[in-house]
Structure formats: structure tokens, C-alpha cells
Amino acid sequence: MIEFLKKHYEIVEKAPRLYKLQIESDKLVEILSSVSINSNFITLSQIACTDWIEDEVFALNYILTTKERDKNLMVEVRISRVHCSLPTLLNLYPQAQVMERDLHEMYGINFRGNDTLYDFALENWNEIPPLRREFDTLAYVNEHFDFRIGREDNKDVKAEVKRRKAQAKESKDGK
Amino acid sequence: MFLDSLAMIALAYIFGFLYYGLYRNISARVHGRFGPSLAQSFFDSIKLFLKENSTNFGWMFYAGPIIMMIGAITTLLFIPYLNGSEHLVGLSQYGNLILVLYLMVLEPLGNAMGIGSNGNPFGVMGITRGLTRLIGLELPFYIAAIGLMIANHSADIGVIMTNQSEGYNAFTHPLLFIGAFISFLGFMGKSPFDVVGAPQEVYSGPATEFSGKFFAIALSQSAIFSFAKLLLMVNLFLGGAQSLVELVAKTFVLFLVAVLVGNVYARFTTAQSVEFLVRVPTGIALVGLLFV
Amino acid sequence: MPENTQEGFIDQQKVLDNEEYSIKNTQSIIQKAVDWFRARSMFVLAYGTGCGAIEMPPIFTSRYDIERLGVVGVATPRQADILIVSGYCSYKTLKRVIRSYEQMNEPKYVIGLGSCTINGGMYWDSYNTIKKLDEYLPVDMYINGCMPRPEALIEGFVKLQDNIRNAKSEAGYIQYRENNAFYRANQEKIFGKNTTPTFEENFAGMNQ
Amino acid sequence: MFNFAMTPLGNLFFGLTLIVFASLLLIKNERRDLPLHILLFASLGVIFYASDLITLFVGWEIMSWSSYFIIAKSARIETLQKYIIFNLAAGFALLGAIVLIVAFAGTTLYGEIDFGKVPEALRVPITLLLFVTIAIKSGIMPFHYWVVDTYEESDHIFSAILSAIISKAGIFLFIVIFSQIIGYRYLHGSLFDILAWLGVITSIVATFKAISQEELKRLLAYSSIAQIGYIVTVLALLEGSGIEAGLYHTIIHTLVKLLLFVNIASIIYITGKTKFSQLGNLLYDYPALFILLLIGIIALAGMPPLGGFNSKFLIYTTLLEKKKALLLVAVMFSSASAFLYCYKLIYGIYLGQASGDKEGYRELPMSFYIPQFIAAIILVLLGILPSLGIALFNPILGSLGFEVSSYSSLFELHTAFASFNGGVLMGLFGLVFALILLLVTSMRSKAVKVRDRYDISYCGETPDPQNNLHYGYGMGQELRRISFIRVILENSTATYWEHISKLSGDSSVMVKKLYSLGTQYIGLFILLFFTILLFLGVR
Structure with a gap:
């Protein structure tokens, strides 16, 4: 299976049973349909998105799984953050509907041909899509919520924890 | 007669709720719990009566629980409590078994009217399930009733009750009794025939929109109604009762069996319950009818 | 009575601990009896909002058996007396929680289960999880912990029954009715307008 | 002449x-x-x-x-x-x-x-x-x-x-x-036994068919078939009491169907819609029509305290007297199943949520109410005075040469098996209704009217008119899961009659072929015909 694909595409083996294929966004549907016909990778188990704000791109990983659930193939597509738009995979994988809807809500990516891209988990959300990295979560929270006046000893305890751990280690070693 | 009827209703109310409390207790013991106090059902119903407000969907929603209550009370009043007693007979000399069988359907009807008027689809789903179940449920019970009526050549409950001095109908017509008893389990709304208000499937079924006093009336009528059904079974098959103590003993035995059966069986689906009722108890009762 | 302010939560706790704030003495005998029945029979709408939902089923099992206290679960808000908000509430969930609360009939009580309902808990910097439940709904009993054990929940029930029976403070639903503008404003702050049917519409019939 | x-x-x-x-x-x-x-x-x-x-x-x-x-x-x-x-x-x-x-x-x-x-x-x-x-x-x-x-x-x-x-x-x-x-x-008695069974089977089949109908009038048509099935069954017993019961049911059915058909005609007049899936929630717009229909279906289902129960009672006791137990079981089964279509009728039109908007509804002329009122009043009256029907039938039975049944008072319907008192029943209903209404309204708990029809507890969601919440269409469809009902619903006599029509069509084609063979063959056939006649004549 994977040998067949390796003949046609530049497949990199990232880990045992994990392969990666990097493609252009305009060949996405073509390549994925070819993969699903010619190989055992028939299930789309996830679409993972990473926001590379430094490179001005979104990297979308379409993770395909074999029928036997023993190998994974990551098909990576990079698209511009500004005009982020991709063709939908609804015709190939019906389960892509929910995933694409989720990505649209969280990153603002438009999937051409998927007409279910309305409110999903966030109802009436009018801000920047929250998983884009330019969205400042803390500022948003401080603006929208009041915090309860809580414990007075609410301090940074990292240094204290470090000190105690070291102490504990010392005593253990001493024994 | 008026006081007599009032006493019948009061007794049915008290015993119905006590039995319901017992039901919760016995179920708790079956589960390995302690369960609530016996009077918990009273507390629940009083608390519901004392709610500050209850949601109302219009006059038909108001009338629904009242019709249910009428169904329960009229059914009760046409069934004599005691065998050969002048007291606690209600209006039984003006009615008969066929009338009682029909009055028993009034409660689902009132329920259906009240719930239909609130527009909640879950409620109507429950009602439809209930009416579908009724198709199967009434068949064995009717066959048993017909068998008894033909055997006694009368449709008078009092006559059927007093004719059992030599032996209870449950023993002289055992097949009819088995058929009627399985159907009775369904009438009591216990597992495996509790398809109507199945909370895992249809939210709360018919009771979805009932709140406050409406729900309290629904609970009270169900207590009265289940006692009326117990009473009918005792009168038809267990020879009635000479005294209140005997009545309580007989109804309690029947009730206990129903509760225990309900606790160990899983629920049928609606289609399954109708098919089961139409096949097994109906078949048994039909064989019993041939012997009559 | 202290105002339901920023510090309202802390102040109410003080009230509950202090006998002299109790409104028990002003009540008639009938009202006391009524309160007794209300405390004795509680129908719970267990709204499983977050991870706390998994702590609720055990209290009905044979190990904890909360039915002893007269607590029963119901499926529909119409019959419920108590709403348990079990854990974090996102915007979407909170909308449903408020809707369910408004469909409940008075008297009604709210139990906030877990730290998330008190101060956001581990979701304190989440963009769509509310931090203080009592800004949006009147909470009668908080049970802290992440997650609280079923024993804690039972203790909460017992305390709440005690509060109702002894009328230690004004119940939350009365605050909700009287300070509705406050709650409504907070709800609108995160939902925008017209996202749930308004309280006034639902209970306009009260005065008829 | x-x-x-x-x-x-x-x-x-x-x-x-x-x-x-x-x-x-x-x-x-x-x-x-x-x-x-x-x-x-x-x-x-x-x-x-x-x-x-x-x-x-x-x-x-x-x-x-x-x-x-x-x-x-x-x-x-x-x-x-x-x-x-x-x-x-x-x-x-x-x-x-x-x-x-x-x-x-x-x-x-x-x-x-x-x-x-x-x-x-x-x-x-x-x-x-x-x-x-x-x-x-x-x-x-x-x-x-x-x-x-x-x-x-x-x-x-x-x-x-x-x-x-x-x-x-x-x-x-x-x-x-x-x-x-x-x-x-x-x-010949056994022929009539077959007819009685045909009547019962008709009523069972038609009852289940009625439940699964989507059109208002088709439901009533099947219900009509089912009800007449009872009458035929009870008449086929060839008994005086059977005729009495049959006549009683005839009266009740005439009145009920008058009421129901006119009621539905009113609804169709108002809305212009004929299907359950298009209607719903007309209860608070037309309360009088609703109550009339309610009276109609209570009588149709044969429930006390209205007149419908009297005829059912007579049918049952007649069958009991003749010891036709199986027939009686079948009648009661059909009659118990009838509740479902009765409920579908009233729910689909008047209860539940509205499907579609209510625009373009016409005003109903008062004349539509008159037949319904007349029928409803007679039904209620027969409920209070069940023996009124018996008084009416006694001359008929007498003229046909049957034994006349006696009655002591108009309130009481008396048969050999049992009797009941319609007056007491109706009085009890009224009294209990009044008492409970008093109890309910005097309670501490206030009934708060919802403003919006869509304020239902719907798992926390807020439904709107776009959600189809009316169950009228689906009701009865799920009966197909029950095997014996599925058999009834999926088969129809249409296939039988279509088969017959196909047969007759085929035979006429054969006859037509004879004519299209040509003149010389026709002459041959005529010759053949006369030869056969001659041969028969000789015999």
C-alpha cells in the first residue's frame, strides 16, 4: 500500500507507522481521492490545524487512517492566513462536515462547498476566531469577566514549590 | 352514599400513596439501598400542592388532569370494596364490569387531552406509546373479563365477587388469571411495560409539562387509580374481601408481586410490549376462555 | 440584608452563619410547615454541564442513597425544585441553564457544584467559560472542590435542606425575581440581547 | 304499482x-x-x-x-x-x-x-x-x-x-x-356466522388502516367502515337483542359521523387544508368546534358517559348472551384500538403546535355549528337517558315479531347480563368535575399562563416555528414495527381487485382477437355455433 503511494508521492516516514505527505492546496481533493482509491488509508480521523503566525500560514494536517487502524498518513496543506480558503472534503469523507465546521469557527477558515459553516460551539461569537494566535485570550477575559475576590495569599508559588521539592530531594538523598 | 364514596376515595388515596411509598422502599431494598420513608410520597404530593406557581398552557391543560382524576374516581366508585358489606360500596349497584373497563380508559384520555394541548412533542410521543400499548394491554384483560362474565352469567362485579365462595377465580380459572395478571402488570405501569414515561427515551413522557398542582393531581389520581386496579383484580380473581384487613392483605400481595416483577425485568420497547402482550398472555387467556 | 454585590458571595456566607440575620422568627406557623415539606421533598434537575456531572449519579446509588433524604431526580425542569449546575459553564451551556432555570416553578433553588461555578476554577482564563455563576443565577448553595466528592454533594443537600427548613436567608428565586434587572444585565453582557426569552415574558402572567 | x-x-x-x-x-x-x-x-x-x-x-x-x-x-x-x-x-x-x-x-x-x-x-x-x-x-x-x-x-x-x-x-x-x-x-346460520366474522375483521382492519391515514377524511372513512362492521356483526347474530344493539349503534354512528364530518368540513372550510401534517393548535382559536369534536370522539370511542357507550354496551351484552366469546374479544380489541385514531383525529387538528402559519383562514358561518349541536345534544341526552333508545326500538322489535325488552326507568339501561344507570353516571361526572375544579382553583399554587406557545421544556432549547413540533403526521406510523399490524397496513384489497380487473382485461383482449381474425373465420365460427346448437338440440 504505502509502497504504491511512495512511488507517486514524496512520502516521509516521520515515525514508525506514521507517514507524512506535503502537498499544495489546489491539489488537495485530487490527491486525497487518489489516496483513498489506491491505498488502504480510507478514514479521515482528524483535521488538525496549526497557526504559524510567523510564516503567515495555517498548516492543516489531514490525518488519514488505514482500515486496520495500524498506520497513519498526515497530508499537510499550507494556506495563507489572510485569504484562508480550501475546498471541502464532504464528498470524500462525510465526517469532514463537523471538523470543517469546527475549523471555520475556531480559525475562520472557509471551506468552499460546505454550507453548514454556521455557529457551532460558540454561539453569537463576534470577535476574532479564538484559536487564531492574534486573539489575546487574557485581555478578552479581563475585559468580559469580573474575578471573584479570592484568597489573599494568591501569590506566585513557583519558587516556593521549587524550593520544597529540592528540600524533599535532599532529605531523601540524605537517607 | 356521599359519605361512603368520600370514604372510599380517602382510603384509596391513603393506601395508594402508602403502596407507592412501599414500592419505593422495596425497590430500594432490591437495589441494596435503604430507600425513603414510607410517607415520602405524601410529602412529595403535598409539596407539589404547595408550589407557589405552576405553568399553565390554557384551559384544556387545566381540564386534562381533572378528567384524569374523574377517570380514577369514577372507576373506583363503581368497584365495591368489601364482599357482602353495605358500606364502602359506592355506586357499584349502578354500574357493571363493562362500564368499569371503559371508565379505566378515561384516565389515558384525559392525560392525552391535557398533554396534547401543551404542544410538547415529547408528551405526545409518550401518549402515543401509551395508547399503542393499550392495544395489547387490554386484550388479555378483556378476554379474562369476558371469560368471567360468561362463567358467572353476569357482568356485575358484586355477583362475580360473591360467586367465588367455593374457590377463587384465580384457582378455578388459572389461565384467565395469568393472562389478566400480566396485563395488570402493564396497567400498573411497572417494568417491563413502562414504555409511557420512560425518561431515558422520551424525556418524561406525558408528564413533561406537568408542574406544581397539575403534577400533584396527576400523582394523586395515579395513586387512587392504582388502588382501584388492585381492588378490581382482588374482586375478580381473589374473591373480594370480608374486611378491610383482608382487603389490605390481598391487595398488598398482588402489589408485592407486581413490584418484584417490575424490579427484575428490563423495559420492552413499545412494539415488543404489544407483540408480547398479544402473543403470550392473550394466548394463555384464550386457552383459558376455551375452558370456560 | 447585604446587597448582592461583588462580595455578595462572601457576605451571604456570613449571613448563613449568623443567627441574628435569620428570618425564621418573622414567619407564621403555616409557612414553617410549608418550608418543612419543601425541605423534605426535593426534585433535582441534574443539569450535567461539565465534568461534575459524573459525580452526581453515584449519589443515587446504593452506596450513598440520597433518596433517603427525599431527593429524587427528574428529567424535566417543570417538576424540579433544585437545579444542580455541575461544573464549568460555557456560554452555550449557560444559555440552556438559564432557560431551564426560568422554566422551573417557584420555589426553586440552585446548587453550584465545583470550583468552576465559584471562580472559574481551572478555566479562569478561558475565553468562553463564565467565572462566577451567581452573576447570572442566584445560587443558594455552593459546593467547592475540583471535583467535590459525592459526600460533599450530600452535605450540600443537607445544608440546603437546613437552610430551607429554618428559613435562614431569603431564597435565591426571590432575589432573582426582585433583582431581575441585575441578572438580566449580566446575562445580556455575554449573550447580547434577545438570545433567550426574557424573564418578564415568562412570568408576565404572575400579576393576573 | x-x-x-x-x-x-x-x-x-x-x-x-x-x-x-x-x-x-x-x-x-x-x-x-x-x-x-x-x-x-x-x-x-x-x-x-x-x-x-x-x-x-x-x-x-x-x-x-x-x-x-x-x-x-x-x-x-x-x-x-x-x-x-x-x-x-x-x-x-x-x-x-x-x-x-x-x-x-x-x-x-x-x-x-x-x-x-x-x-x-x-x-x-x-x-x-x-x-x-x-x-x-x-x-x-x-x-x-x-x-x-x-x-x-x-x-x-x-x-x-x-x-x-x-x-x-x-x-x-x-x-x-x-x-x-x-x-x-x-x-342458514353458518353463513351468518361468516358474515359476523367478516364484520369484525372489517372493523379491526379498518381501525388500523384509519390510524395510519394522513388525510382527515380518509381517517373518518375508515372509521366509518369499522363502525358499520360492528353493526353488521351484531345484526348477523339473528337475534332480537342483536337488532336492538345494531339499531342503537346505527343511531349513534349516524349522529357521530354527522358531527365529525361537519366538524372536519368546518376545519377544511376555515383552513383549506386537508392533512394532519398541515394543521394543529386550532384549540384556542375555535374552542366550540374543539368541544364538539371532543364529544364526537368520546361517543365514537364508546366511552361513558355519552351515548356511544350505550350501543357498545348493548353490543357486548348481546354477544355475551349468545356466548360468542371470540367474536366479543375481537370486537373489544378493535374498539380498544380505536382510541388511537380518535386521539389522532383530535390531536392532529386541534392540539399540539401549529404547523405552518394561520394566514388566509376564513370566517366560519354559524350554520356549520347547527348539525354538530343537534348531534351533540342528542348524544349527551342519550348518555343521560340510555333507555330512550330502547323506548324507540320497542315498536320496531314488536313489528318485526321479536320479544320486546323492558325497562324500568329511562335512566337505566337493563340487559340480562348487567345494567347501568346513565343518570347517575352523568351526575357523578358533573359532581366530580365541579368538586375537583373547585379544589384546583382554590389551591395556593398559582397557575401562570405561558405567553408563548413555544415556551415548552425542550431540553433547555428554545424551539421556534421552524422546528416541526407537531406529531400528527407521525402518529400511527410507528405501528408498522408491530408485526401483525404491519401485515394489515401493508396489504390492501386493492391488489385483489386489481388482479380481477387485469383478468377481465385479459379475457376481453382474447374476445377482441376473435373479432379481428377476418371475415372468413367469423363465418366459420357462426357455422360452428350452429353446429353445436344442432348437436345439443339432437341430444
Whole structure:
């Protein structure tokens, strides 16, 4: 299976049973349909998105799984953050509907041909899509919520924890 | 007669709720719990009566629980409590078994009217399930009733009750009794025939929109109604009762069996319950009818 | 009575601990009896909002058996007396929680289960999880912990029954009715307008 | 030539006809053809008051034809074909039976016919011919094929006449022919047992068919078939008490169907919609219509305290007396299943949530209420005074030569098996209702009216008009999961009749082929024909 694909595409083996294929966004549907016909990778188990704000791109990983659930193939597509738009995979994988809807809500990516891209988990959300990295979560929270006046000893305890751990280690070693 | 009827209703109310409390207790013991106090059902119903407000969907929603209550009370009043007693007979000399069988359907009807008027689809789903179940449920019970009526050549409950001095109908017509008893389990709304208000499937079924006093009336009528059904079974098959103590003993035995059966069986689906009722108890009762 | 302010939560706790704030003495005998029945029979709408939902089923099992206290679960808000908000509430969930609360009939009580309902808990910097439940709904009993054990929940029930029976403070639903503008404003702050049917519409019939 | 006589039976049926026609003619209906209606009315009068067979037959044919022309105004051509083929068959069967009876009895007058003169071998065929007539007119299986479509497609008011009166012509014929003209002693009992079972099976099948219908009038049409099934069953017992029960049920059914069809005609007039899936939530807009329909379905389901229970009670006790236990079980089963379609009828129209908007609804003229009020009042009255019907039937039973049943008071309905008191029952209902209403309204708990119809507890969601929350369409569909009901719902007599029509089509094609062979062959056939005749003549 994977040998067949390796003949046609530049497949990199990232880990045992994990392969990666990097493609252009305009060949996405073509390549994925070819993969699903010619190989055992028939299930789309996830679409993972990473926001590379430094490179001005979104990297979308379409993770395909074999029928036997023993190998994974990551098909990576990079698209511009500004005009982020991709063709939908609804015709190939019906389960892509929910995933694409989720990505649209969280990153603002438009999937051409998927007409279910309305409110999903966030109802009436009018801000920047929250998983884009330019969205400042803390500022948003401080603006929208009041915090309860809580414990007075609410301090940074990292240094204290470090000190105690070291102490504990010392005593253990001493024994 | 008026006081007599009032006493019948009061007794049915008290015993119905006590039995319901017992039901919760016995179920708790079956589960390995302690369960609530016996009077918990009273507390629940009083608390519901004392709610500050209850949601109302219009006059038909108001009338629904009242019709249910009428169904329960009229059914009760046409069934004599005691065998050969002048007291606690209600209006039984003006009615008969066929009338009682029909009055028993009034409660689902009132329920259906009240719930239909609130527009909640879950409620109507429950009602439809209930009416579908009724198709199967009434068949064995009717066959048993017909068998008894033909055997006694009368449709008078009092006559059927007093004719059992030599032996209870449950023993002289055992097949009819088995058929009627399985159907009775369904009438009591216990597992495996509790398809109507199945909370895992249809939210709360018919009771979805009932709140406050409406729900309290629904609970009270169900207590009265289940006692009326117990009473009918005792009168038809267990020879009635000479005294209140005997009545309580007989109804309690029947009730206990129903509760225990309900606790160990899983629920049928609606289609399954109708098919089961139409096949097994109906078949048994039909064989019993041939012997009559 | 202290105002339901920023510090309202802390102040109410003080009230509950202090006998002299109790409104028990002003009540008639009938009202006391009524309160007794209300405390004795509680129908719970267990709204499983977050991870706390998994702590609720055990209290009905044979190990904890909360039915002893007269607590029963119901499926529909119409019959419920108590709403348990079990854990974090996102915007979407909170909308449903408020809707369910408004469909409940008075008297009604709210139990906030877990730290998330008190101060956001581990979701304190989440963009769509509310931090203080009592800004949006009147909470009668908080049970802290992440997650609280079923024993804690039972203790909460017992305390709440005690509060109702002894009328230690004004119940939350009365605050909700009287300070509705406050709650409504907070709800609108995160939902925008017209996202749930308004309280006034639902209970306009009260005065008829 | 034509002979008429005033009989108590004729009086009863004509009285019902009068009530139905008089109240229905008050309704303003621009599509109605008055002369044809008058002709139909007259023909019914002729049937009910005829005292010889020829008059009966003439009236029967005029009834069929005049209703044909009325139906023809709105029905499809296929429906008309069905109607006319079946009713012609009924007419021919009746004519055949009359010819056979008259040929041997020598007279057409009811009183003078002695069925004993008819040879034994012909008695069964005559009975069967009459069965076919009766079964077609009152829609007994498998002859109910024409009924449903005709009821559905005829004018909404005329459907009421069809169901309330014209279907009863078959019942009338049954009583007149079998008890008055022929006499029970000449009849073959086992044939009537089969008829009784046919009636019950009809009612069971039609009940389940009715539950699964989506159109208002089709549901009522099937319900009509089911109810007449009971009447035929109980008449086929050949008993005085059976006739009593049958007549009682005839009255109840006439009134109920008058009420229900006019009620549905009102709804169709108001909304212009004919399907359950398009209606819903008309309760608070038309409360009077709702209560009238409620009375109708309570009587239809045979529930106390309305008149419907009395006839059911008589049917049951009659069957009990004759020890027809299995028949009784079947009747009760059908009657218990009928609750479902009764509920579907009232829920689909009046309860639940509205499907679609209520724009373009017309104002209902008051005249639509009159027939319903009349029927409802009589039904309630019969509920209070159940023996009123018995008082009405006693002269009929007397004139037919049966034992007259006695009654001590009008309030009490008394049979050999049991009795009940309608007055006490109705009083109890009223008293309990009043007491509980008092209790409910005086309670501490306030009933808070919801402002919005969509404020239902719907798992925390807020439904809106876009969500389809009306269950009227789906009700009865899930019955298909139950195996024996699925068998009933998925099969239909249509396939049987289609098979017959295909057979007759094929045979006519064969005959046609003979003609198209050519002239020389026709000459050959003629020769052959005469040869055979000659041969037979020689024999």
C-alpha cells in the first residue's frame, strides 16, 4: 500500500507507522481521492490545524487512517492566513462536515462547498476566531469577566514549590 | 352514599400513596439501598400542592388532569370494596364490569387531552406509546373479563365477587388469571411495560409539562387509580374481601408481586410490549376462555 | 440584608452563619410547615454541564442513597425544585441553564457544584467559560472542590435542606425575581440581547 | 304499482335522514346541487317506506345514481369508476335476489312473501346475493374498496350524508330483508356466522388502516367502515337483542359521523387544508368546534358517559348472551384500538403546535355549528337517558315479531347480563368535575399562563416555528414495527381487485382477437355455433 503511494508521492516516514505527505492546496481533493482509491488509508480521523503566525500560514494536517487502524498518513496543506480558503472534503469523507465546521469557527477558515459553516460551539461569537494566535485570550477575559475576590495569599508559588521539592530531594538523598 | 364514596376515595388515596411509598422502599431494598420513608410520597404530593406557581398552557391543560382524576374516581366508585358489606360500596349497584373497563380508559384520555394541548412533542410521543400499548394491554384483560362474565352469567362485579365462595377465580380459572395478571402488570405501569414515561427515551413522557398542582393531581389520581386496579383484580380473581384487613392483605400481595416483577425485568420497547402482550398472555387467556 | 454585590458571595456566607440575620422568627406557623415539606421533598434537575456531572449519579446509588433524604431526580425542569449546575459553564451551556432555570416553578433553588461555578476554577482564563455563576443565577448553595466528592454533594443537600427548613436567608428565586434587572444585565453582557426569552415574558402572567 | 307503508323501522331511519338532511341543507354551500339532493332524499324515503320489493329496488337505484351525480362534481374519474362499478354490482345483486324471490314467492309485497316456497337449493345463493348488496353499500371487506376514495373526494358536506345515511341503507336492507321478508327461520346460520366474522375483521382492519391515514377524511372513512362492521356483526347474530344493539349503534354512528364530518368540513372550510401534517393548535382559536369534536370522539370511542357507550354496551351484552366469546374479544380489541385514531383525529387538528402559519383562514358561518349541536345534544341526552333508545326500538322489535325488552326507568339501561344507570353516571361526572375544579382553583399554587406557545421544556432549547413540533403526521406510523399490524397496513384489497380487473382485461383482449381474425373465420365460427346448437338440440 504505502509502497504504491511512495512511488507517486514524496512520502516521509516521520515515525514508525506514521507517514507524512506535503502537498499544495489546489491539489488537495485530487490527491486525497487518489489516496483513498489506491491505498488502504480510507478514514479521515482528524483535521488538525496549526497557526504559524510567523510564516503567515495555517498548516492543516489531514490525518488519514488505514482500515486496520495500524498506520497513519498526515497530508499537510499550507494556506495563507489572510485569504484562508480550501475546498471541502464532504464528498470524500462525510465526517469532514463537523471538523470543517469546527475549523471555520475556531480559525475562520472557509471551506468552499460546505454550507453548514454556521455557529457551532460558540454561539453569537463576534470577535476574532479564538484559536487564531492574534486573539489575546487574557485581555478578552479581563475585559468580559469580573474575578471573584479570592484568597489573599494568591501569590506566585513557583519558587516556593521549587524550593520544597529540592528540600524533599535532599532529605531523601540524605537517607 | 356521599359519605361512603368520600370514604372510599380517602382510603384509596391513603393506601395508594402508602403502596407507592412501599414500592419505593422495596425497590430500594432490591437495589441494596435503604430507600425513603414510607410517607415520602405524601410529602412529595403535598409539596407539589404547595408550589407557589405552576405553568399553565390554557384551559384544556387545566381540564386534562381533572378528567384524569374523574377517570380514577369514577372507576373506583363503581368497584365495591368489601364482599357482602353495605358500606364502602359506592355506586357499584349502578354500574357493571363493562362500564368499569371503559371508565379505566378515561384516565389515558384525559392525560392525552391535557398533554396534547401543551404542544410538547415529547408528551405526545409518550401518549402515543401509551395508547399503542393499550392495544395489547387490554386484550388479555378483556378476554379474562369476558371469560368471567360468561362463567358467572353476569357482568356485575358484586355477583362475580360473591360467586367465588367455593374457590377463587384465580384457582378455578388459572389461565384467565395469568393472562389478566400480566396485563395488570402493564396497567400498573411497572417494568417491563413502562414504555409511557420512560425518561431515558422520551424525556418524561406525558408528564413533561406537568408542574406544581397539575403534577400533584396527576400523582394523586395515579395513586387512587392504582388502588382501584388492585381492588378490581382482588374482586375478580381473589374473591373480594370480608374486611378491610383482608382487603389490605390481598391487595398488598398482588402489589408485592407486581413490584418484584417490575424490579427484575428490563423495559420492552413499545412494539415488543404489544407483540408480547398479544402473543403470550392473550394466548394463555384464550386457552383459558376455551375452558370456560 | 447585604446587597448582592461583588462580595455578595462572601457576605451571604456570613449571613448563613449568623443567627441574628435569620428570618425564621418573622414567619407564621403555616409557612414553617410549608418550608418543612419543601425541605423534605426535593426534585433535582441534574443539569450535567461539565465534568461534575459524573459525580452526581453515584449519589443515587446504593452506596450513598440520597433518596433517603427525599431527593429524587427528574428529567424535566417543570417538576424540579433544585437545579444542580455541575461544573464549568460555557456560554452555550449557560444559555440552556438559564432557560431551564426560568422554566422551573417557584420555589426553586440552585446548587453550584465545583470550583468552576465559584471562580472559574481551572478555566479562569478561558475565553468562553463564565467565572462566577451567581452573576447570572442566584445560587443558594455552593459546593467547592475540583471535583467535590459525592459526600460533599450530600452535605450540600443537607445544608440546603437546613437552610430551607429554618428559613435562614431569603431564597435565591426571590432575589432573582426582585433583582431581575441585575441578572438580566449580566446575562445580556455575554449573550447580547434577545438570545433567550426574557424573564418578564415568562412570568408576565404572575400579576393576573 | 308502487306500494308504501309506514313502519316503525322506516320511521326511525327516515327520522335520521330528516335530521341529517335538514341540518345539512342549512349550511350554505355554493357547490351543492339542490335538485339532486332532493332526489336523493326522496329516494331514501322510497327505500325506507317501500312495502314491495320493486319499489325498494327502484328507490335503491335512484339513490345510487343521484349520489353518483353529486359525487361526480368533485371526484376523480377513477373514483367514479370504482363507485359506479361496485354500486352497479350491488344493484344487480339486489335485482337478482329480488327476481329469484319473486319468481318463487309469486308476489312482491313484503307481507305476502313466503320464503318457504323458494327451493332449498336457491336459499343460499339468494342470501349470498343479498350479502353482496349489503356489504357493498355499507363497505364490508372486501367490498369496501370504493368507500374510502369516494368519501375523501366528494364534497365535504356530502361526505357526511354518505357516511351518516347512505351507508345505513345497507343496514336497513339487512333488517328488512332478513327479519321481515325472509324470516330468520329459513336462514342458514353458518353463513351468518361468516358474515359476523367478516364484520369484525372489517372493523379491526379498518381501525388500523384509519390510524395510519394522513388525510382527515380518509381517517373518518375508515372509521366509518369499522363502525358499520360492528353493526353488521351484531345484526348477523339473528337475534332480537342483536337488532336492538345494531339499531342503537346505527343511531349513534349516524349522529357521530354527522358531527365529525361537519366538524372536519368546518376545519377544511376555515383552513383549506386537508392533512394532519398541515394543521394543529386550532384549540384556542375555535374552542366550540374543539368541544364538539371532543364529544364526537368520546361517543365514537364508546366511552361513558355519552351515548356511544350505550350501543357498545348493548353490543357486548348481546354477544355475551349468545356466548360468542371470540367474536366479543375481537370486537373489544378493535374498539380498544380505536382510541388511537380518535386521539389522532383530535390531536392532529386541534392540539399540539401549529404547523405552518394561520394566514388566509376564513370566517366560519354559524350554520356549520347547527348539525354538530343537534348531534351533540342528542348524544349527551342519550348518555343521560340510555333507555330512550330502547323506548324507540320497542315498536320496531314488536313489528318485526321479536320479544320486546323492558325497562324500568329511562335512566337505566337493563340487559340480562348487567345494567347501568346513565343518570347517575352523568351526575357523578358533573359532581366530580365541579368538586375537583373547585379544589384546583382554590389551591395556593398559582397557575401562570405561558405567553408563548413555544415556551415548552425542550431540553433547555428554545424551539421556534421552524422546528416541526407537531406529531400528527407521525402518529400511527410507528405501528408498522408491530408485526401483525404491519401485515394489515401493508396489504390492501386493492391488489385483489386489481388482479380481477387485469383478468377481465385479459379475457376481453382474447374476445377482441376473435373479432379481428377476418371475415372468413367469423363465418366459420357462426357455422360452428350452429353446429353445436344442432348437436345439443339432437341430444
